Amino acid sequence: MAIVSCPSCNKSISDKHKQCPHCDNNVAQLDDEQRQQLAREKRIQKQQMFMNHSFFALIIFLGGFFSLYFLHPEPETPTWYACAAAIGIGCIWYLINRVILVMLKKKK
Structure with missing residues (x-):
């Protein structure tokens, strides 16, 4: 067993x-073909999930960037910190998701 x-x-x-x-x-x-098909579908679902996460991270990054660019908040204010945090978090989250997507594509 x-x-x-x-x-x-x-x-x-x-x-x-x-x-x-x-x-x-x-x-x-x-059978083996059905098992491979299920594995392929799971890999595609996982790739789509990380692609959605990367788009969401990009929206957060761009939201922070455009808020900082168009609103011109004073430095060292809560609005300025919120924009900077959105830029940083969005950028890091986007990069991590893209690395995961590249690794998933290489596993084929």
């Missing part, structure tokens, strides 16, 4: 199980 991961929910199950106890997916009837 070995522990394998369910192709649908990716949780650990016994290879003797006919059906996943977590997601109720029938794992006994899946």
Whole structure:
């Protein structure tokens, strides 16, 4: 008896199980092609999730930048700190997501 991961929910199950106890997916009837298709779909969903996160991070970055550019807040005020924080957080979050996306594409 070995522990394998369910192709649908990716949780650990016994290879003797006919059906996943977590997601109720029938794992006994899946062939290799179906398992590969499920893995491909999960990878695409993960890539889309990180792509959405990177777009959201870019919106935060640009919101902070344009607020700083157009509103001209006085230095050392809460508005100025909020704009600077949005720029910093958005930039770092965007870069991290892009690195993760590149790593996911190389795993193919």
